Amino acid sequence: MQTSSLAALKEHALHCARSAGKLSLARMSEPFTVEYKTSASDLVTAVDKEVEKHVIDLILAQYPDHGILGEERTFAGDPSQYETLWVIDPIDGTTNFVHQQINFSVSIAVYHKGEGLVGAVYDPSRDELFYAVKGEGAFLNDRPLRLERHVRLEEALLCTSVFWNKRAEQMGIDQIVKKLAGKVRGMRLLGSAALEMAYVAAGRLDGYVSLSLNAWDFGAGRIIVEEAGGRVTSMAGTPLPFDQKSSVMACNPAFYEELQHYLNLSESHG
Known part of the structure; x- marks a missing residue:
């Protein structure tokens, strides 16, 4: 274009x-x-x-x-x-x-x-x-x-909606994230995925995790985070679709691999 x-x-x-x-x-x-x-x-x-x-x-x-x-x-x-x-x-x-x-x-x-x-x-x-x-x-x-600050996972402020997700409970992901909450500096929930992803791009949050979002929830936030230098994929580490539901993991690139490994999900969960 x-x-x-x-x-x-x-x-x-x-x-x-x-x-x-x-x-x-x-x-x-x-x-x-x-x-x-x-x-x-x-x-x-x-x-x-x-x-x-x-x-x-x-x-x-x-x-x-x-x-x-x-x-x-x-x-x-x-x-x-x-x-x-x-x-x-x-x-x-x-x-x-x-x-x-x-x-x-x-x-x-x-x-x-x-x-x-x-x-x-x-x-x-x-x-x-x-x-x-x-x-x-x-x-x-x-x-x-621009996400230029090097943030370690234990220093990170994360945001997630996983705790209130029934499918997450069924899959045991809520327990994984509860353990993660004890590892990071803090967890938040704002209730607007688009805004939470924008906050990741702005450095107000260091990461955002959701088990299931619609395309319109993450469509804009994904572009903003990536252009700010962040990483955005499914929780399984696969590229996000642009027109379908997906799990979402958006974060400061410094701890992307560690966070993705910590969540330890298979492709089928993404």
């Missing part, structure tokens, strides 16, 4: 992220309906759906021949039929949006033939925009992000 068109893609992705964040903040102060998806802990709001439609309209107005893979599935086409695919989560961290009004984000990524070109994660409550363009580095607002 040409540099000029890549720059245009970046600018439009950032515009979409900021616009979506502004809309979510505006709606947060108004009454909105909350529904369950699969359980009482799996929420969706009318705002999620409205924001996703808003982003899709913005994308298609500029790029009518692009496909869109979004969490709320409001795009009419088949995402697999498009060479250029926008992977979007209108509100990543809906439970936080409903309960806390912080720690949620807009996640927007652009992939061309499976290759990540642009990633943007916007935290509207703090007005922090994390973004990256392939080959051009990662940024927080306009400050470059």
Whole structure:
């Protein structure tokens, strides 16, 4: 893809992220309906759906021949039929949006033939925009992000959602991560995978581990972490897909091998 068109893609992705964040903040102060998806802990709001439609309209107005893979599935086409695919989560961290009004984000990524070109994660409550363009580095607002500090695993601050995952319990991974928690400096859970991965890129967290994320949860964060110099793979060490569910391990490169070895998962678990 040409540099000029890549720059245009970046600018439009950032515009979409900021616009979506502004809309979510505006709606947060108004009454909105909350529904369950699969359980009482799996929420969706009318705002999620409205924001996703808003982003899709913005994308298609500029790029009518692009496909869109979004969490709320409001795009009419088949995402697999498009060479250029926008992977979007209108509100990543809906439970936080409903309960806390912080720690949620807009996640927007652009992939061309499976290759990540642009990633943007916007935290509207703090007005922090994390973004990256392939080959051009990662940024927080306009400050470059680079993981240059050598962090040992025992010095690391990690983030994970594994403790609350039933499949992790069935596989015994929760016990592995509990042992890991005793080895590292600390463990956190923010409740927005996109934001947690962006924090890894910014050095606020040193690593993030999840057993199962959707493509729209990690699509943008993956690009940002990689462009900041971090490592992102499945927990089994295999490359992440761009349009399918996967486990995710994103971290400072200094302890990637040690963390991956510690988790000690087979390919089939990734």
